[in-house]
Amino acid sequence: MQRVLQSMRDGVGFDALLVILTLSYLLIFAGLPLIYNVIISFQNVDVFSLGTLLHPSAGIENYEDIFDDRQAGMVLWNTVIFTLGSVALQFTLGFALALFFHQNFMGATWIRGLFLAAWVMPGLVVGVLWNWLLSGDFGVVNYALENLGLIDAPIFWRSDPDTSLYAVLIANVWYGTPFNMILLAVGLSQIPEDLYEAAELDGANAFQRFWTITLPMMRATIGAVIALGIIFTLQQFDLFAAITQGGPAGSSTVAQYWSWQLSFREFDFGRGAVISVLMILVVLVVSLIYVRSTKAETQL
């Protein structure tokens, strides 16, 4: 007994305790819901059986229904465009801003902090804001574009099936860029200054310094930022709810919004769960990349 207590205080027992605590937390709050989600994707679940533990089995019917659905192809394509487009633009703009503020001009840190204001806003608020900005008849975006002579007639961002997805994408890029910028700025500040000085002495120009020092040194951070970007973008829901509701005619529906529509608009929780399961698989792969890149980071 004494020995057990002793090992609890300092030793293997204490380590084990910590591991057990973390693992059981993960199991209860992340593992069980995940498993439950997989289970109901094989069941018929509606609202009034949602509260009960056992549901009639549906076999793989839910999966077949989803893949046979008229919308499936479009939703998949929309999700791919939305995710890749958002991540690419957020990353590029975020990196550009991070490099810009890395010049350490007067007030740089201050202004960089202000950029975070966009990121700390709730998604629904951002959505409502962009809903106004992008509105067809009286939107500020159209007003600006028309006055700059870029367009002749207003673009109905939200209501034209050709642009509705991009309306949300633009809002999402604006929303996610500051977060990318901050993470990348942290990465930049960790690169030792003397590397640049040495390169400069050797006659490397700015582009060469960026290409041979900044990028390689930032590899771990970039991997992490992109992985997190993909995960966050796949979670983006509020902007769709506020700007297009997945419409018109489903033209801006992405996987996460479709899953919600199936579950909470049509009350078919089984099919809603199918989409979540498929998305979990994608996120799992991305998470592996993320874990690997953070591992590389700690080894540096």
Place this chain on the structure above:
Amino acid sequence: MKRIIGPSVLALTLSMSGAWAQGVTLTLWTESATAPEGVFAQEFSEMDNGITIDVREIRFDDLVTDTLRAVATGTNPDLIAIDNPDHAAFASRGAFLDITDRVAASDVIEIDRVFPGPRSSLTWEDRIYGIPRASNTIALYYNKDLFRAAGLDPDSPPQTWDQLLEAARMLNDPANDVYGLAFSARASEEGTFQFLPWAQMAGGSFDSINAEGVADALSLWKTFLDEGLASPDTLTRGQWDSTGTFNGGNAAMVISGPWELGRMASDAQFDWGVTLLPVKEEGGERASALGDFNLAVFANTENPEAAFAFLEYFWSQADRIWPEFTRMPAIEGVALAPTGDARIDAAAEVFAEQLAYARNRGPHPEWPRISQNIQDAFQSVLTGQAEPQEALDRAAEEIAEIVN
């Protein structure tokens, strides 16, 4: 605020004061605390009857979703005001309290006075699961000043679809940011609410959405959008925002309901009027949507008597629904008291007549899915992804699967 308390209510209040001396707290979910149920709940709480009602506002778009989640987890309120097409989903599954016997025994509520439409929305298998809050329907508002400016007679607004289209073309004035017509074809229950009357005037219904003629209704809608007579944002904008553009002078006509009257009377800086929804051809069948909410008690409430007492109080205030909230009473024999605004009083007559043609959505426990298919149909046509008949046939097929 005028407070009319009839003798029956006084008696009710007196009889209740003893019963809940301990103090009972009920919760009520509603889309708006300023709607009748919110205001009446506040008054009811202030009475000396030992009952307090906590009112919680939930956005209209989230009301069903949040309530479903709450029912599934047993965290639902005692009372709710719910959109009438959603009522059946809860009633049919036993989530709402069957108040048939209480109603029969009540001295206040006379359920036979409820109009057939609202009555059927709160009835499931011949049992009563609530009382109506009000009724509403949609009609055509028009800007009389713009009518005059366009050379149209403000005293003979369009009565048929052709006349409506013609008027919209004449009123449309892109140079001055004026659209001919505003309505809502949004992919939500609001869109279904606005589209079904057109389908019904053409001879269709929710369970025969591909009936001959409905395609004409959809083609008419498409014409409004294709010719730029209505804003492309019609596809994503709700009725409240669409009517906002009318009030602002940016649309010459709008299709909406009596709930707009109060705001319009104060916001619109022009002369306006209301007329019945135009019919397909002269002498054609009339139809309109039957809207508004029902009040229901949840089956698992711990205080069904107290909750029912609130329904009785609500019922007793029926004659205030029109003058204070510009909502139409759902109960026969309640006069629309003059409001003091001539335009609103003129509109009252139109809406009262229009309400006679209003039809229910459902009732069907799977209404949200039926509605979804109707929305898919008109949205795919309006965005040019499908032909009217093709889209309606597909919707009809899916709806038939749900209904049967």
